[in-house]
Amino acid sequence: NATPLANVFWKDKKLLITAGPTFEDLDPVRFLGNRSSGKMGFAIAEQAQKLGAQVTLIAGPVNLPTPQGVERIDVRSARQMFAAVQQCYAQNAIFISAAAVADFALAQSSEQKIKKQAGQEGLTLELVKNPDIVAWVAEQKPKPFVVGFAAETQNVIGYAQDKLQRKKLDMICANQVGENLGFESDENRLTLITAGVEKALTTSSKSQQAVELLDYIAEVIEAS
Numbered sequence: 001n002a003t004p005l006a007n008v009f010w011k012d013k014k015l016l017i018t019a020g021p022t023f024e025d026l027d028p029v030r031f032l033g034n035r036s037s038g039k040m041g042f043a044i045a046e047q048a049q050k051l052g053a054q055v056t057l058i059a060g061p062v063n064l065p066t067p068q069g070v071e072r073i074d075v076r077s078a079r080q081m082f083a084a085v086q087q088c089y090a091q092n093a094i095f096i097s098a099a100a101v102a103d104f105a106l107a108q109s110s111e112q113k114i115k116k117q118a119g120q121e122g123l124t125l126e127l128v129k130n131p132d133i134v135a136w137v138a139e140q141k142p143k144p145f146v147v148g149f150a151a152e153t154q155n156v157i158g159y160a161q162d163k164l165q166r167k168k169l170d171m172i173c174a175n176q177v178g179e180n181l182g183f184e185s186d187e188n189r190l191t192l193i194t195a196g197v198e199k200a201l202t203t204s205s206k207s208q209q210a211v212e213l214l215d216y217i218a219e220v221i222e223a224s
């Protein structure tokens, strides 16, 4: 259960969350995607709404029900997610970027299904970098309190600290993926990192991790 501080803090707070993967279309039948399930971002949305927050959830292509009382905006590509965030961020006090945004999109996507040629033995795709959504929000003035995620397979804390600084985030949630944790899993073990402080959570359900994250955001903002 959330702390008394979190209960007071989140009441009527406006919170924007991105969740899930983004898909980058090659043609009408194929895409580049990733293994994000969206469960962590959806769990945060659900728990924040239960604490009384006004939650907007920008969701990539996921197979999850909308948490009760949450306003949901569905998108597919990173560019669409960026456009939705640009529309919404200024109305929110806190932004949590839980989405696994594709780093690259196709340089051009084909309007018709791509056909292979007789004898074709390979295919080279040209990709172009997508905008960094969370870094963009962190550069705005005024800006919400910005929380990122870092899903890593190795050097988890080191890479997360690097992203915290490079993207000028207020907090980052470091996340070991693999070993039944992280992507597609119902459990998680986040380490919450701000400038100078690391708070390691113990492994638990994504709902429980969400509550502890929301507690900690309240604590950090109230102490600042």
Ligand code: CTP
Pocket (backbone or CB within 6 Å): 078, 097, 098, 099, 100, 101, 102, 103, 130, 131, 132, 133, 134, 135, 147, 148, 149, 150, 151, 163
């Ligand atoms: N992110 C984003 N827009 C992007 C890429 C990432 O908003 N185009 C956000 C993610 O939502 C997450 C944080 O940035 O909150 C870190 O994402 P991650 O993929 O770990 O960082 P990258 O900078 O893309 O680094 P990597 O090369 O490890 O993928």
Ligand code: CA
Pocket (backbone or CB within 6 Å): 101, 102, 103
């Ligand atoms: Ca990335």
